[in-house]
Amino acid sequence: MKQGSVIVRGVGSYLPRKILTNHELALMVDTSDEWIRTRTGISQRHIADTHEACSDLAYMAAKNALADAHLQTEDVDLLIVSTITPDMIFPSSAALLQAKLGLRNVMSFDINATCSGFLYALEVATHLLQNGKSYKCALVVGSEKLSSIVDWKDRSTCILFGDAAGAFILEYTPAEHVGILDSVLGADGSSPEKLYCGSLQPTTTITKHFMKMSGQEVFKNSIYWMRKAVEELLERNHLTKTDIACLIPHQANLRIIQSLAQSIGLPMDRVFCNLEVTGNTSSASIPIAFAQAKNSHYFHSGDNIILVAFGGGFTWGATLIKWP
Ligand code: UT7
Numbered sequence: 001m002k003q004g005s006v007i008v009r010g011v012g013s014y015l016p017r018k019i020l021t022n023h024e025l026a027l028m029v030d031t032s033d034e035w036i037r038t039r040t041g042i043s044q045r046h047i048a049d050t051h052e053a054c055s056d057l058a059y060m061a062a063k064n065a066l067a068d069a070h071l072q073t074e075d076v077d078l079l080i081v082s083t084i085t086p087d088m089i090f091p092s093s094a095a096l097l098q099a100k101l102g103l104r105n106v107m108s109f110d111i112n113a114t115c116s117g118f119l120y121a122l123e124v125a126t127h128l129l130q131n132g133k134s135y136k137c138a139l140v141v142g143s144e145k146l147s148s149i150v151d152w153k154d155r156s157t158c159i160l161f162g163d164a165a166g167a168f169i170l171e172y173t174p175a176e177h178v179g180i181l182d183s184v185l186g187a188d189g190s191s192p193e194k195l196y197c198g199s200l201q202p203t204t205t206i207t208k209h210f211m212k213m214s215g216q217e218v219f220k221n222s223i224y225w226m227r228k229a230v231e232e233l234l235e236r237n238h239l240t241k242t243d244i245a246c247l248i249p250h251q252a253n254l255r256i257i258q259s260l261a262q263s264i265g266l267p268m269d270r271v272f273c274n275l276e277v278t279g280n281t282s283s284a285s286i287p288i289a290f291a292q293a294k295n296s297h298y299f300h301s302g303d304n305i306i307l308v309a310f311g312g313g314f315t316w317g318a319t320l321i322k323w324p
Pocket of ligand 1: 031032036039155159216252256
């Protein structure tokens with residue numbers, strides 16, 4: 001294994017222009033702005049155009065991340081896209097993005113780990129950069145067009161989700177103990193019916209499927225697994241909650257985030273939230289929140305930042321970053 005670390009060299013995000021407010025949703029299903037804001041903390045979400053696919057959203061976020069890193073496409077030698085809403089079953093959205101960006105013919109592949117997918121992708125990219133002889137710079141993107149799998153007649157889910165993409169440029173550096181330090185990741189696939197998109201029965205044809213969710217079950221599991229992941233991450237890195245300068249959680253529901261912070265014993269002024277304007281964008285949510293936090297100087301050099309996510313599967317993860 002090489003010495004050195006993997007740092008976040010650049011960040012980028014992209015939110016489609018069209019905004020769908022709670023008030024507009026209340027004209028589509030039996031709900032209200034007040035119910036959505038009180039139960040979720042969300043006021044609006046962005047919705048992609050019909051002609052915009054996952055790889056198009058990813059392209060915009062990737063361009064912004066490359067610009068932020070002051071790098072060119074030829075500098076990238078690994079591409080991973082995390083998504084549950086790929087343009088098509090295959091080719092992967094990563095392969096399509098490779099061509100759209102005009103990258104060299106670098107290894108490009110998708111990861112599907114729902115809302116935890118970006119943290120799974122970071123783990124894979126970090127290990128390849130740290131251990132692989134030929135990788136120095138990775139583009140990791142979380143990109144979702146959730147509006148394409150939302151049932152717009154189901155008020156229990158359609159109020160939650162939005163479309164967006166976020167991207168990191170990761171780079172190997174010989175410096176020690178900075179950047180992405182550690183991750184705790186897990187999965188429990190024993191209750192797929194709690195949150196899924198597809199058929200739970202074997203089918204012979206591919207049909208259009210919508211996302212289905214048992215909200216309260218997901219809510220409870222989400223707090224439980226995210227707390228466990230953060231605690232394990234702190235323990236094995238000999239840190240305590242007072243060492244966390246900034247927690248950037250998956251932006252699913254403000255009540256989930258508040259309960260998580262309370263269970264860890266972290267004040268909310270150390271927890272970054274932007275779901276009010278984005279809604280839940282699944283694997284795009286953490287890189288978008290991170291980009292916004294970075295650009296608003298929410299964290300500083302030397303800070304310990306923890307990213308934490310939970311999603312369908314169930315899957316979960318927590319990642320520790322020391323900001324250089
Ligand atoms: O990204 C990871 C995956 N997703 C999540 O993390 C989401 C996790 N779950 C949640 O965020 C919450 O469970 C929801 C926001 C989905 C629902 O909030 P809740 O407080 O758990 O509400 P509930 O499902 O217990 O429903 C309470 C009531 C029900 O009516 P009754 O049975 O009490 O008469 C629902 O029918 O609210 C009703 N309801 C609504 N009312 C107005 C459900 N959706 C709506 C709605 N507007 N949009």
